[in-house]
Amino acid sequence: MKRLFLLGGLLAVFSLSLAAAQQPPAAAAGPKTIDILKLKDNLYVLTSSTPGNAATFSGGNVAVFITDGGVTLVDDKLAGWGQAVLDKVKSVSNKPITRIINTHTHGDHTGNNNFFGANVEIVAQENTKANMMKMDAFKGENAQYLPSKTYKDKTTIGTGKDRIDLYYFGAGHTSGDTFVVFPALRVLHTGDMFAWKDGPLCDRNNGGSCVAFPQTLSKVIATIKDVDTVIPGHSPMQTPKDLQEFQRFVADLSTHAQTAMKAGKSVDEAFASFSVDKYPGYKNERVKGSMQAVYDELKK
Numbered sequence: 482m483k484r485l486f487l488l489g490g491l492l493a494v495f496s497l498s499l500a501a502a503q504q505p506p507a508a509a510a511g512p513k514t515i516d517i518l519k520l521k522d523n524l525y526v527l528t529s530s531t532p533g534n535a536a537t538f539s540g541g542n543v544a545v546f547i548t549d550g551g552v553t554l555v556d557d558k559l560a561g562w563g564q565a566v567l568d569k570v571k572s573v574s575n576k577p578i579t580r581i582i583n584t585h586t587h588g589d590h591t592g593n594n595n596f597f598g599a600n601v602e603i604v605a606q607e608n609t610k611a612n613m614m615k616m617d618a619f620k621g622e623n624a625q626y627l628p629s630k631t632y633k634d635k636t637t638i639g640t641g642k643d644r645i646d647l648y649y650f651g652a653g654h655t656s657g658d659t660f661v662v663f664p665a666l667r668v669l670h671t672g673d674m675f676a677w678k679d680g681p682l683c684d685r686n687n688g689g690s691c692v693a694f695p696q697t698l699s700k701v702i703a704t705i706k707d708v709d710t711v712i713p714g715h716s717p718m719q720t721p722k723d724l725q726e727f728q729r730f731v732a733d734l735s736t737h738a739q740t741a742m743k744a745g746k747s748v749d750e751a752f753a754s755f756s757v758d759k760y761p762g763y764k765n766e767r768v769k770g771s772m773q774a775v776y777d778e779l780k781k
């Protein structure tokens with residue numbers, strides 16, 4: 482009996498330490514600060530968007546567009562970072578946040594819809610709204626923070642210097658990725674359709690496709706021409722040339738995986754025979770994951 486008590490005590494201590502191990506690292510509870518970059522007098526980017534360090538990763542790059550009628554945000558970072566986003570916006574404008582555009586469903590781009598409240602207009606592509614409806618974060622009471630305005634292929638908000646064009650070109654990172662253009666400023670926000678210089682994440686549970694990805698990016702490049710600056714999902718600012726290079730990289734990767742698969746090779750073999758060397762500055766940390774997504778999508 483005594484031994485049983487001892488065992489029970491040990492088990493209790495073990496489960497406690499297990500629970501402690503599952504808590505987020507202590508650093509994540511520290512002060513939340515987000516870096517800000519000025520692109521134009523009326524356009525800023527909230528960065529601190531590189532994944533990897535839980536203490537500084539706040540979610541994807543957020544565009545802060547200051548219009549006559551209020552501030553529009555493109556994406557709104559991870560849950561828990563809403564106050565830090567608001568503080569930075571207040572440091573550059575005394576206008577209220579009136580609109581949020583969610584480029585896609587993921588929590589590091591939609592995490593503070595609820596923080597900014599039900600009076601803010603939330604806009605997304607219609608497939609993204611459907612994807613968001615499956616998330617726990619938007620169930621029950623929180624359904625009021627789902628997009629109140631959706632579109633299918635293209636829509637325009639505002640006019641003149643305040644104009645924003647939203648485009649959808651097909652599957653890639655998810656099934657509902659929006660490309661946001663500020664025509665007067667010649668700036669494009671790609672969301673995670675161009676997240677980083679590495680293999681793309683293709684979220685098959687949300688309709689993403691590493692098979693369709695290159696064609697989707699080709700349509701972007703053919704259609705959106707009058708742009709000088711590209712705001713990517715999770716890395717420093719880029720140019721249209723960088724986006725074109727990324728399209729070639731993804732096409733190369735996707736074709737390589739499909740050819741290897743047809744030849745009966747494994748994902749490991751496909752990955753081992755693919756080099757990123759001809760793409761300066763590119764990493765291959767996520768290439769195998771992209772190839773796996775191609776295999777998963779094409780397997781019978």
Ligand SMILES: [Zn+2]
Pocket residue numbers: 585587590654673
């Ligand atoms: Zn994403």
